[in-house]
Amino acid sequence: MPHSLIFWLRQSRCVDCIDLLREEASLSNYEEMWKKLGLDLTRHDELLESLEGTYESIIASQRNRPKTMAYFDESVSVAHCARVKELVDRKSKGEKVIGTFCIYVPEEVILAAGATPVALCGGTQFSIPYAEAMLPRDICPLIKSTLGLGLGRMCPYLPVVDMAVGETTCDGKKKTWEILATMVPMHVMEVPHKKEQIDRELWSKEVRLMKDKMEAVTHREITFDTLKQGVGTVNRKREALTQLHDLRKGPVLPISGKDALLVTQLALLDDSERFAGKVEKLNEELEERAKKKVEVFPPEAKRILVAGCPMVVSNWKIHHLVETSGAAVVCDETCTGFRYYANSVEENAADLDELLENVADRYLKVNCSCFTPNQERVDDVIDLAKKYSVDGVIQYVLQYCHGYNIEAVKMEHALKKAGIPILKLETDYSEEDIGPLRTRIEAFLERLD
Numbered sequence: 001m002p003h004s005l006i007f008w009l010r011q012s013r014c015v016d017c018i019d020l021l022r023e024e025a026s027l028s029n030y031e032e033m034w035k036k037l038g039l040d041l042t043r044h045d046e047l048l049e050s051l052e053g054t055y056e057s058i059i060a061s062q063r064n065r066p067k068t069m070a071y072f073d074e075s076v077s078v079a080h081c082a083r084v085k086e087l088v089d090r091k092s093k094g095e096k097v098i099g100t101f102c103i104y105v106p107e108e109v110i111l112a113a114g115a116t117p118v119a120l121c122g123g124t125q126f127s128i129p130y131a132e133a134m135l136p137r138d139i140c141p142l143i144k145s146t147l148g149l150g151l152g153r154m155c156p157y158l159p160v161v162d163m164a165v166g167e168t169t170c171d172g173k174k175k176t177w178e179i180l181a182t183m184v185p186m187h188v189m190e191v192p193h194k195k196e197q198i199d200r201e202l203w204s205k206e207v208r209l210m211k212d213k214m215e216a217v218t219h220r221e222i223t224f225d226t227l228k229q230g231v232g233t234v235n236r237k238r239e240a241l242t243q244l245h246d247l248r249k250g251p252v253l254p255i256s257g258k259d260a261l262l263v264t265q266l267a268l269l270d271d272s273e274r275f276a277g278k279v280e281k282l283n284e285e286l287e288e289r290a291k292k293k294v295e296v297f298p299p300e301a302k303r304i305l306v307a308g309c310p311m312v313v314s315n316w317k318i319h320h321l322v323e324t325s326g327a328a329v330v331c332d333e334t335c336t337g338f339r340y341y342a343n344s345v346e347e348n349a350a351d352l353d354e355l356l357e358n359v360a361d362r363y364l365k366v367n368c369s370c371f372t373p374n375q376e377r378v379d380d381v382i383d384l385a386k387k388y389s390v391d392g393v394i395q396y397v398l399q400y401c402h403g404y405n406i407e408a409v410k411m412e413h414a415l416k417k418a419g420i421p422i423l424k425l426e427t428d429y430s431e432e433d434i435g436p437l438r439t440r441i442e443a444f445l446e447r448l449d
């Protein structure tokens with residue numbers, strides 16, 4: 001039995017889930033499942049061990065966490081076993097699983113075809129050398145980690161998905177799909193890079209093409225009713241997340257930035273309905289904690305907004321540095337934060353065509369740095385900084401992500417003009433720069449006094 005799996009089970013605080021795990025399959029069955037999925041068991045176990053260390057030192061070590069976080073801890077611990085088995089079981093009943101890499105891919109359309117979306121992005125340094133054997137070093141770590149998980153045969157999801165949906169956002173991603181297409185059937189959505197009428201028309205057609213593709217893969221027709229149901233499910237998930245993040249606006253912080261990030265990261269991995277219900281339960285506890293003034297940071301802690309690149313599960317680096325330097329992350333303007341949960345799809349529609357249009361409209365409100373101009377994103381950050389009463393903004397740029405790196409210039413000018421202190425951090429997934437990063441964060445926090 002792999003050491004790392006024993007660790008995850010011990011970590012688990014969710015009694016129901018442990019029982020479920022024990023009942024559903026023994027650990028040797030998971031090994032059997034991984035073998036059947038073609039994983040390299042030794043490497044996969046090493047990966048789990050590396051995640052174990054990160055999780056233990058960054059997430060589990062926090063004190064005074066909400067009790068209902070147990071479900072989300074459990075979701076991390078079963079991400080490579082029970083959750084994968086759940087998907088394998090769904091497939092054995094004829095259901096399809098669809099991989100995604102970007103929040104521009106409309107989950108509503110996937111659900112409407114009776115399929116399950118699951119994010120395939122990598123957040124770990126461990127898999128990067130497997131991509132660097134093929135790619136140059138100077139490529140974004142998110143891309144290398146994702147590709148490395150596949151090339152190193154460590155991702156249990158890649159062999160499960162029936163199709164993966166990529167997009168034309170940044171150059172690195174769109175060329176990566178050509179390599180991934182040798183491992184999994186790919187469909188690529190063309191995301192426009194402007195938001196003019198001609199771009200809206202293109203995007204609307206792309207959403208319809210995605211619908212056709214989903215129907216072809218699942219052999220199920222997407223109807224007004226099934227799409228409405230898909231929209232309802234994802235809206236419920238986004239609303240629950242909005243409420244969770246709203247609870248960080250007040251002076252009493254009932255949840256840490258790390259835990260809020262963890263929950264939002266899991267929105268892209270977990271079953272949508274189940275996840276929404278669990279976030280609603282978490283929100284009930286957080287409301288109670290806020291009322292009783294149960295806070296995870298002292299009231300004098302500086303309030304930080306993190307803006308920029310997405311942070312995939314196990315990438316908690318910046319939040320950890322900020323929150324172990326005496327400040328609190330109170331808001332994330334990232335695709336694992338605000339950009340994911342903001343804006344619902346308008347459910348009022350006369351027919352399928354109008355509902356598809358509403359889906360397209362909602363997604364074009366995501367202000368990724370791949371758009372030009374992208375003033376809306378700058379406005380969002382200033383607006384969020386005010387609403388969350390932040391003391392300063394940290395721009396988070398993954399190394400070699402040119403979009404967020406260059407957009408940081410405009411962002412810095414605008415925030416300085418608005419009187420909001422700002423710090424740009426460019427980093428990767430490794431721990432090599434932890435020391436200098438901590439020094440810069442501490443110096444920034446001192447400036448906020």
Ligand code: BJ8
Nearest residue numbers: 102103140169170309335368401
């Ligand atoms: S909507 S942010 S999830 S593309 S992979 S752009 S970090 S160089 S992930 Fe993204 Fe969709 Fe936009 Fe959001 Fe930069 Fe790396 Fe590219 Fe990245």
